[in-house]
Amino acid sequence: MQPLENPGTLSVRTFFEKAARALSTIAYSQEDRASDLDLIRRLAQGDESALATLYDRYGGVVYSVALRVVKDAGVAEEILQDIFYHLWRHASNYEASRGGLGAWLFVSARNRAIDRLRQRKPSDGPKEEESLPSGFNLESQVAQAELMSRIKSAMDGLPGPQRQALELAYFEGMTHSEISQRTGEPLGTVKTRLRTALQALRQVLNP
Amino acid sequence: MFDEYALGVLEGEEKRSFESHVKGCPECSPKLGEARARVALLALSAPQAHPSPAAKERLMDRVRAYRPPAPPVRLRAPFWGWGVPLLAAAVIVLAIATVLLVRRNHEMEQRLKDLQGQVVLIKKRETAEMTRAGTVLEILTSPRTLRVSLFAAPAHPVPQGKAFYNPQKGLLFYAANLPRLPSDRTYQLWLVPAQGKPISAGIFATDEHGNGEVLLPSLPPGITAKAFAVTVEPSGGEPQPTGKKVLIGVVS
Numbered sequence: 142m143q144p145l146e147n148p149g150t151l152s153v154r155t156f157f158e159k160a161a162r163a164l165s166t167i168a169y170s171q172e173d174r175a176s177d178l179d180l181i182r183r184l185a186q187g188d189e190s191a192l193a194t195l196y197d198r199y200g201g202v203v204y205s206v207a208l209r210v211v212k213d214a215g216v217a218e219e220i221l222q223d224i225f226y227h228l229w230r231h232a233s234n235y236e237a238s239r240g241g242l243g244a245w246l247f248v249s250a251r252n253r254a255i256d257r258l259r260q261r262k263p264s265d266g267p268k269e270e271e272s273l274p275s276g277f278n279l280e281s282q283v284a285q286a287e288l289m290s291r292i293k294s295a296m297d298g299l300p301g302p303q304r305q306a307l308e309l310a311y312f313e314g315m316t317h318s319e320i321s322q323r324t325g326e327p328l329g330t331v332k333t334r335l336r337t338a339l340q341a342l343r344q345v346l347n348p
Numbered sequence: 349m350f351d352e353y354a355l356g357v358l359e360g361e362e363k364r365s366f367e368s369h370v371k372g373c374p375e376c377s378p379k380l381g382e383a384r385a386r387v388a389l390l391a392l393s394a395p396q397a398h399p400s401p402a403a404k405e406r407l408m409d410r411v412r413a414y415r416p417p418a419p420p421v422r423l424r425a426p427f428w429g430w431g432v433p434l435l436a437a438a439v440i441v442l443a444i445a446t447v448l449l450v451r452r453n454h455e456m457e458q459r460l461k462d463l464q465g466q467v468v469l470i471k472k473r474e475t476a477e478m479t480r481a482g483t484v485l486e487i488l489t490s491p492r493t494l495r496v497s498l499f500a501a502p503a504h505p506v507p508q509g510k511a512f513y514n515p516q517k518g519l520l521f522y523a524a525n526l527p528r529l530p531s532d533r534t535y536q537l538w539l540v541p542a543q544g545k546p547i548s549a550g551i552f553a554t555d556e557h558g559n560g561e562v563l564l565p566s567l568p569p570g571i572t573a574k575a576f577a578v579t580v581e582p583s584g585g586e587p588q589p590t591g592k593k594v595l596i597g598v599v600s
Contacts, residue, residue, distance in 0.1 A: 189411055196404055202391055204403075209394035218403045222410065229411050247391035248384060277389065289392040296393045307355075311390045316359040339351040339387075346386055 177242040177280055184232035192229050198280065199243055200225070203250040210254035210312050220253045243279030255314035277346075295345040303338040306331055350376075350383035507558070509595045511576045513539075516569060519549060521562040521576070526554045526594065529580060535594070536585045537562045540575040547571070551585040573599055 175183075175194065183191035203224055208217035224246060228235070235242075278284045296304055302324070309315045309323060317335070321328045352358050353366055370376040487493055509523040521537055529535065534553065538546040550565040575598045580591040 189408065192411055193404070193408065196407065200404070201396065201398060202394070204399040205394040205397045206391040208397045214397075214400075217397075218399050221399055221403060222407045225407055226410055230414065241385070244385040244388040247388040251388070251391060277385075285392070288389065289396075292389055292392045307390070310355050310357045311387070312394070314356060317357045318359060320357070335352065335355070335357060339355070342390070343351070343386065346389065 181232055181235055181242065184229060185235075192225060195228070195242070196225055198282070198285075199246045202243075202285070203246050206247060206250045206312075207254040210251065210314075211257050216257055217254070220250060220257065224249050224253065243277075243285075251311070251314075259314060291345055292342075295342055299338055299341060302326070303334045303341075306334045307338045307342075310335060350379050351387060354380065354383040354387040505558070507594055509576075509578060509597065511597060513573050513576070513599075515571055515573070518564040519562070519567060520564070521549070521552075523552070523554070523560045523578065523595065524558060526558040526560060526578075528554065528556075528558070532583050533580055533591075534583050534585065535560060536579050536581040536589070536591075537565075538577045538579065538589055539567065539571065539573050540577060542572040542574045546577070546589055548585060548587065549576075551581070575599060 207220040505525040537549040554560040578595040
């Protein structure tokens with residue numbers, strides 16, 4: 142009576158052990174190349190290392206946006222933590238779409254930072270279920286750096302008042318009339334400047 | 349207008365009318381999503397800054413303190429690819445184990461039956477032996493039992509004779525197992541009366557088996573017999589016995 146230790150069973154077990162070892166090695170070496178979609182799935186299953194990978198991937202931009210808005214490193218770090226902690230707790234609700242997670246994190250960072258800046262109640266940010274399909278791949282650091290340089294050169298290429306209006310809108314959460322008040326420009330001028338700046342941005346981003 | 353709305357610069361009536369339009373416009377939703385993603389990229393224009401390494405450590409500490417409830421794990425294609433052979437192997441192993449166990453069970457049942465049969469047999473044997481012992485004891489102790497002692501049987505048949513004597517009617521005599529006599533000798537039968545000398549009842553010869561007889565010899569009537577005897581005498585007989593007695597029978 143030794144069916145449990147017969148050679149066939151042993152070889153199957155050895156096979157699976159070897160396969161699991163090989164797969165874990167591959168998974169380790171490809172950690173940085175795992176897609177956002179895979180990382181979100183792993184998050185939903187409680188894999189902490191997936192959160193660390195996403196933090197390394199997007200934490201820098203999230204922190205930079207928050208800091209640019211609130212101008213306080215402590216508050217910016219708090220926002221950074223809150224956003225990733227929220228992602229950790231609600232990963233199973235997150236509807237991941239290709240390239241969408243980066244955009245979703247940036248929008249969250251900006252909204253939370255502006256709420257803190259203006260000391261208002263949290264505004265309606267993007268929902269976890271909301272898809273933000275970006276045609277851009279933000280998953281690799283190289284692609285992120287390339288896109289960053291395109292955006293920055295587009296901003297640099299804007300006339301000063303247009304760039305100022307866009308920055309007041311984006312980094313300080315101002316509306317048309319608030320920008321008009323701040324700059325002393327007529328409302329219509331502000332609207333035109335913003336529309337022109339946004340068109341330029343679209344052109345830079347459209348292939 | 350989508351970009352302006354995504355940027356958050358719209359306000360008042362302009363904002364409300366845009367929102368009510370988007371609500372009733374199926375094509376608008378993806379457009380708005382694209383605009384939001386596009387505007388979100390302005391984040392990349394922020395001056396690059398780096399959070400302290402401690403910020404990540406604090407986040408991970410917080411994360412480890414809360415573990416999300418594990419959702420039901422769905423088997424995805426790669427797992428099915430492994431699951432089927434694994435399941436098949438498990439089924440085969442189980443089947444083999446089952447067959448072996450069933451066979452073993454059968455063997456054990458058979459052995460149990462054999463042992464039970466042996467127990468019954470031993471019990472029967474014991475009962476039979478007890479019964480026999482009881483019977484032996486009964487025979488040895490019962491008053492109704494005839495006790496007969498036996499001894500070694502003689503090497504040769506013992507000579508014997510039977511006499512039937514009626515004083516008024518006469519005498520019948522039969523003899524058996526008498527040894528053969530030399531030709532000059534003969535057997536002689538004697539009637540020994542209660543008083544007086546023996547009276548000759550005649551001479552007789554024997555056949556090859558040692559049998560001989562004397563039927564109704566002439567005797568004086570009314571004589572009371574005390575005994576009968578056979579002697580070996582010279583041929584023709586004697587008036588009184590002279591030879592050795594081979595048979596004697598006393599009337600009881």
